[in-house]
Amino acid sequence: MRALVAMSGGVDSSVAALLMKDKGHSIIGCTMRLYENDIVGLPLLGTCCSIKDTNDARAVCGRLGADYKIFHYEELFREKVIEKFISSYESGLTPNPCIDCNRYFKFDYLYDKMKDLSCDYIVTGHYARISFDSERGRYILRKAVDLSKDQSYVLYTMTQYQLAHTLLPLGKYHKTDVRKLAEERGFVNARKHDSQDICFVPDGDYAAFMERFRGEAYPEGDIVDMSGKILGRHKGYIRYTIGQRKGLGIASDRPLFVVRIDPSENRVVVGHEEDLFRKVVTATDLNLISVEALKEPMRIKAKIRYGQKEQLGLAGMTEDGRLKVIFDEAQRAPAPGQAMVLYDGDIVVGGGVIDSY
Numbered sequence: 001m002r003a004l005v006a007m008s009g010g011v012d013s014s015v016a017a018l019l020m021k022d023k024g025h026s027i028i029g030c031t032m033r034l035y036e037n038d039i040v041g042l043p044l045l046g047t048c049c050s051i052k053d054t055n056d057a058r059a060v061c062g063r064l065g066a067d068y069k070i071f072h073y074e075e076l077f078r079e080k081v082i083e084k085f086i087s088s089y090e091s092g093l094t095p096n097p098c099i100d101c102n103r104y105f106k107f108d109y110l111y112d113k114m115k116d117l118s119c120d121y122i123v124t125g126h127y128a129r130i131s132f133d134s135e136r137g138r139y140i141l142r143k144a145v146d147l148s149k150d151q152s153y154v155l156y157t158m159t160q161y162q163l164a165h166t167l168l169p170l171g172k173y174h175k176t177d178v179r180k181l182a183e184e185r186g187f188v189n190a191r192k193h194d195s196q197d198i199c200f201v202p203d204g205d206y207a208a209f210m211e212r213f214r215g216e217a218y219p220e221g222d223i224v225d226m227s228g229k230i231l232g233r234h235k236g237y238i239r240y241t242i243g244q245r246k247g248l249g250i251a252s253d254r255p256l257f258v259v260r261i262d263p264s265e266n267r268v269v270v271g272h273e274e275d276l277f278r279k280v281v282t283a284t285d286l287n288l289i290s291v292e293a294l295k296e297p298m299r300i301k302a303k304i305r306y307g308q309k310e311q312l313g314l315a316g317m318t319e320d321g322r323l324k325v326i327f328d329e330a331q332r333a334p335a336p337g338q339a340m341v342l343y344d345g346d347i348v349v350g351g352g353v354i355d356s357y
Helices: 013-021 051-064 076-090 095-118 160-164 174-185 206-214
Strands: 004-005 026-033 067-071 121-125 126-135 138-143 219-222 232-233 257-262 267-271 275-287 298-303 311-317 323-332 337-342 347-354
Touching: 004 013, 004 095, 013 026, 013 051, 013 121, 013 174, 026 051, 026 095, 051 067, 051 206, 076 095, 076 206, 095 121, 095 160, 206 267, 232 267, 275 337, 298 323, 323 337
Parallel strands: 004 026, 004 121, 026 067, 219 267
Antiparallel strands: 126 138, 138 347, 219 232, 257 267, 275 323, 275 347, 298 311, 298 337, 311 323, 337 347
């Protein structure tokens, strides 16, 4: 078997390559170059596109006796991920660019390279598991054994074809075991810190990044209550997200939270804690994995953000083809633009992009 291994320069993808090589498979390591320093506007140290990361990935491939390639996707990444990220915030949404990166690059464009190089599989360092369910006749995406590192949430867009041609060797490992394997083999990145921020916003200040990218500042506007009464001024609505409490600069006898972003009026709408909760959440752009269709309402657990524990609810379809989940308990601050992912035990049923609040 011949596999193309997506390598970021981090320890996870490096050990994924190691595990494939130790099983006797032929591997080619590759790094996707997604942007240049002039896009980010900051030093690339600590991001997945830095020279150090590229060198680390190349060094691991050298140690494994594997070929290493760099693929350039700067223009496509700008169009598919960065532009969408910015336009989403400008539309009052809260995007998740990591999901788009996986969807369009690791599990789309990279598959063309897989075919060009006569490889059978793509291999990544994600913590999740893929198996084939003969009874369903479908490939299944499952949570990782190490639930503290599980990344199944960001993989919900994978198709049956992609699942059939993807291997996730780390799904059955714990992170401590992965680092131990890297140390035993003398990898230069064995103790390298995990990346936490959006890769093209390494300092975490996404609003400043957007202003650098657009070449202009976002104007101030009104902060209003739910009846429309002006309470104060915001510093550009892109700097605010649903559920935010800090940084409003408004004196009130009760805590205030952002409950809605209104781009058309350049307003931020605030309310009280109870105004944030919703029992019904809908989503579009649905992708189903474990089932072909939701023909009948299905009891599931669902996550409306990456770090959340799944919550019980009833999933079904609306007449206009949207995913609808009626939660047993109202959920706090479901943010349009974020993913809502459904689970049946440790199996990913599917998911979509939240469009209601």
